[in-house]
Amino acid sequence: LYPCHQFVGQEEFLMGNVDDGIVKPEIADDFRSCSVYSKEKCKNCWAKFFCSGGCNANSWQYEGDIAKSHDISCELEKKRLECALMMKAATM
Numbered sequence: 001l002y003p004c005h006q007f008v009g010q011e012e013f014l015m016g017n018v019d020d021g022i023v024k025p026e027i028a029d030d031f032r033s034c035s036v037y038s039k040e041k042c043k044n045c046w047a048k049f050f051c052s053g054g055c056n057a058n059s060w061q062y063e064g065d066i067a068k069s070h071d072i073s074c075e076l077e078k079k080r081l082e083c084a085l086m087m088k089a090a091t092m
Contacts, residue, residue: 003031006057031056034066041069051077 001022007013016023034056036048051074056066058073 003027004057006055007060031066039067039069041071041074045074045078047074047078047081050081 001016001018002008002010002013003015013027014024015027022028034053036042036045036053039053042048042053054069054073054077058070059066059068062070062072
């Protein structure tokens with residue numbers, strides 16, 4: 001059992017298995033505590049409730065920490081939202 005399919009094969013994220021269940025609850029706790037309220041870069045971001053703090057796998061892959069936000073992913077998400085909001089406003 002892993003917190004996300006993108007962590008499969010990474011031993012440090014192996015929480016357990018189907019037979020024994022979760023045997024390392026601290027890993028689940030780390031992910032559970034990771035949110036827009038705990039990520040420093042999210043605290044003042046206008047888009048935080050649209051992306052929910054971004055992808056933890058991207059944060060781990062590019063920042064080395066699930067508690068940090070990946071800047072490029074953030075900028076892309078904000079641009080997508082801006083475009084979607086503009087398109088919606090244009091049709092009203």
